[in-house]
Amino acid sequence: MTTIYIDESGHSGDMVDNGTGYDFKRQPYFALAGVGLQDEEEWDARLQALRDRHRIPSGERDARSLASRPEFSAAVIHALLDRRAPLFVELVDKRYFICSCITSFQLLPSCLGYPESMRLDFLRNAVADFLHVHADAQVLDSFVASCLTPEAGTLHASFASLRDLATYTAEEEEDASAQVAKGFGRIVEAANTEYHALSGAQHQPWLEFLPPPELNTSSTQAWTLPNLTSFMRIYARIHLYYRHCLADVRLVHDQNFEVQRILGQGKAAAEGPDRAMALLCTPPSDHRFEEVAALDFRQSHEAAGVQMAEVVAGATMRFFRDLHTGRCVCPALHEAMMRLISEGDERTGYGLKQVVPTRQVRIGAEEAWA
DSSP states (O other): OEEEEEEEEOOSOOSSSOOSTTOGGGOOEEEEEEEEESOHHHHHHHHHHHHHHTTOOTTOOOGGGGTTOHHHHHHHHHHHHHTTOOEEEEEEEHHHHHHHHIIIIIISOGGGOOOOOHHHHHHHHHHHHHHHHHOOHHHHHHHHHHHHSOSHHHHHHHHHHHHHHHHHHHHHSOHHHHHHHHHHHHHHHHHHHHHHHHHTTSSSGGGGGSOOSOSSBTTBOGGGOHHHHHHHHHHHHHHHHTTTOOTTEEEEEEOOHHHHHHHHHHHHHHHSOOHHHHHHSOSSOOOOOSSOOEEEEEOGGGOHHHHHHHHHHHHHHHHHHHHHHTOOOOHHHHHHHHHHHHTOBTTTTBEEEEESOGGGOOOSOGGGGO
16 A cells, blocks of 8 residues: 655645735745655655754654755655655645636636636636736735625625726736736626626526635635645546556545544545536646545654655745745755656656746756746
8 A cells, every 4th residue: 555645834824814915924835745655664764864864853853843954855855756756746826826716716617618628728827827917915805705705795896806907907018918908808807797697597696706615614715725725636646646546545644633624525525526626636637536545644753754745845835935035045955846846747747736827837947047
């Protein structure tokens, strides 16, 4: 049996708890890592050897305490890549994540009838990129309000803020940017027109333009939590990697009651035929589950795999955060992250997936970082 150990970093500040001006309490990125191990005793020994080499006391296990030891994090990443251990990492720009939710659920929802295609994926990316550049806090606040209080009034307000954004941007920008803004405005009008068409024939038509009903708590829409959607995407990537054969695969996360509830519900949703799952699990992944994996929870000090997933997630989050803020990045960690990016495989779902604006996607080539 293969065990995929999963842990996250940068969770503070979801869509609701978004800090000041959507700075997410200075944690703009979220990372989730899944590390697959077969021979756990062998990996226990490898991890201890790396700790000894980098002079890390056995009691120092929390990823936050290892933030000042990026060389150790780099060594863990290299060890996993050297042995081609199953490795699945999701890196999410939280502000872009909200823009993607606006795009997928409010502007280009399934009720508009667009067939899934590469062309539609390109359009979704272009719209989310536009929002990431131009949307202010009012636009994002209006969308958040429409999710937290789903009703006609809040949806109207969200559409109005998007319409105002299109108009203002088209007037202020020039040439190509103005044309993009006008195209964005037409998408807003198409969605708004479809909503009004449904209003006379459907009960609570606004639900067609919002994330699905919550799976988490009474105050937070589950689809707007990056940890849940990242988990569902990684699960779908694992499904692709193992070619639909998950009967001998076990998922293990650090023990935490709230996370247990969220991930348990998310796993069940991922395995179902929900249309929203298809929207969330973008390539490389496969959400058409034929077999399902087991899900378990263990204390991090009991499992080397959870510790390694914690290290990979923490290193990934801090690496992208430091690049974003202009901080100095440890050369050893930079090299390890470049390798992680470069060795990703779209055909199998292996490696690092970046849910970030197109212009910020890192491609793993050193010269691209200049």
